[in-house]
Amino acid sequence: MVQQVTSGIKISVDTEFEGTFYKDYKVTFAFGYKITIENQSKDVVQLTSRYWHILDALNHEETVEGEGVIGQKPMLSPGQSHTYTSGCLLNAPFGTMSGHYNMMNFSTGKLFKVFIPAFKLNAPFALN
Template sequence: MVQQVTSGIKISVVTNFEGTFYKNYKIHFAFGYNVTIENQSKDTVQLNNRRWTILDALNTVETVSGEGVIGLKPVLKHGESHTYSSGCLLTSPFGAMKGYYSMVNFTTTKKFNVAIPTFKLSAPFAIN
C-alpha cells in the first residue's frame, strides 16, 4: 500500500494483478487498484476531477483525465472517506501510475489539487 497526505486529504492505494489476455494480437496485462480518499481536514471537500499518468516498462505514457471517479463526485466531511476500485491495461508486466484529484473546499470555496502517490504495477510472475 502507498499513502500520501496533501492539504489534509489522505490517499491510500492498494494494487493487484488481474491476469493477461490478448487484444488486437498483443498481450495485455490487467491491473486493478483500490483507492481510499480520507478527509483528515476540518473542512468539507468535494472531488471534482481526476488526472492520471500511466507508465509502462516499454516507456509508453498515457494520460487520462475526466470528471469525478467512476461516475461519482464524492463530498467528504471531516473524518469521512470514499473507497473505489478501478483498473488499467498495460502492454508490459511492469508499470506505474500517479496523478492528482482536483477538489474544492466548501468552507473557503477554493479549488486545490491532491496528489495521488506513484504506485507500482507488477505481475507476480515477472518479479525476480
C-alpha cells in the first residue's frame, strides 16, 4: 500500500494483478486498484475531477481526465472517507500510475489539488 497526504486529504492505494487476456489480438495485462480518500482536514471537501498518468514498461503513456471517480463526486466531512475500486489495462506486465484529484474546499470556496502517490502495477510472474 502507498499513501500520501496533501492539504489534509490522505490517499491510500492498494493494487492487484487481475490476469491477462486478449484485446484486439494482443495480450493485455489487467490491474485493479482500490483507493481510499480520507478527509483529515477541518473542512468539508468535494472531489470534482481526476487526472491520471499511466506508463507501462514499454513506454506506452496514457493520460486520463474526467469528472469525479466512477461516476461519483464524493463530498467528505472531516473524518469521513470514500473508497472505490477501478482498473486499467497495460500492454506490459508492469507499469506505474500517478495523478491528482481536483477538490473543492467548501470553507474557503477554493479549488485545490490532492496528489495521488505514484504506485506500481506488477504481474507477479514478471518479477525477479
